[in-house]
Amino acid sequence: MSEVLERLGEVLEARKNADPESSYVAKLYDKGLDAILKKIGEEATETVMAAKDGVPEKIIYETADLWFHSLVLLAHQGLKPQDVLDELDRRFGLSGLEEKARRDR
Numbered sequence: 001m002s003e004v005l006e007r008l009g010e011v012l013e014a015r016k017n018a019d020p021e022s023s024y025v026a027k028l029y030d031k032g033l034d035a036i037l038k039k040i041g042e043e044a045t046e047t048v049m050a051a052k053d054g055v056p057e058k059i060i061y062e063t064a065d066l067w068f069h070s071l072v073l074l075a076h077q078g079l080k081p082q083d084v085l086d087e088l089d090r091r092f093g094l095s096g097l098e099e100k101a102r103r104d105r
């Protein structure tokens, strides 16, 4: 699973040097942080609406859009998908209450 994220992360990194006219991602970088954040907000809303509709294909499609734009944000901020996977991995095995206690410390 993480191999897809890793490969996509590499493409997103490479798009930093691409012509905005040639690539959706390069165009989004060119528009800047606020444009990326706006897309994440839109995709989050579309994911919520898909879940309310309860159609599995729509939920998958919109969640993919949301994840994709979150990956664009990570790349824009100089972060990698692996950084988030490492964080999830670190949390794995902790109960929700243990994780909350760690945050509250």
Ligand SMILES: N=c1c2ncn([C@@H]3O[C@H](COP(=O)(O)OP(=O)(O)OP(=O)(O)O)[C@@H](O)[C@H]3O)c2ncn1[C@@H]1O[C@H](COP(=O)(O)O)[C@@H](O)[C@H]1O
Residues within 6 Å of the ligand: 008, 011, 015, 022, 023, 024, 025, 026, 042, 064, 065, 068
């Ligand atoms: N996975 C994706 C991907 N998912 C979604 N999208 C884009 O995100 C948009 C989703 O936004 P919306 O649903 O709001 O649709 P829209 O109205 O067309 O969006 P806007 O143009 O208004 O922003 C789609 O139109 C796609 O352009 C993606 N664009 C690119 N990728 C991956 O990123 C790689 C690099 O893309 P390019 O930079 O375009 O080469 C590709 O090879 C793919 O692997």
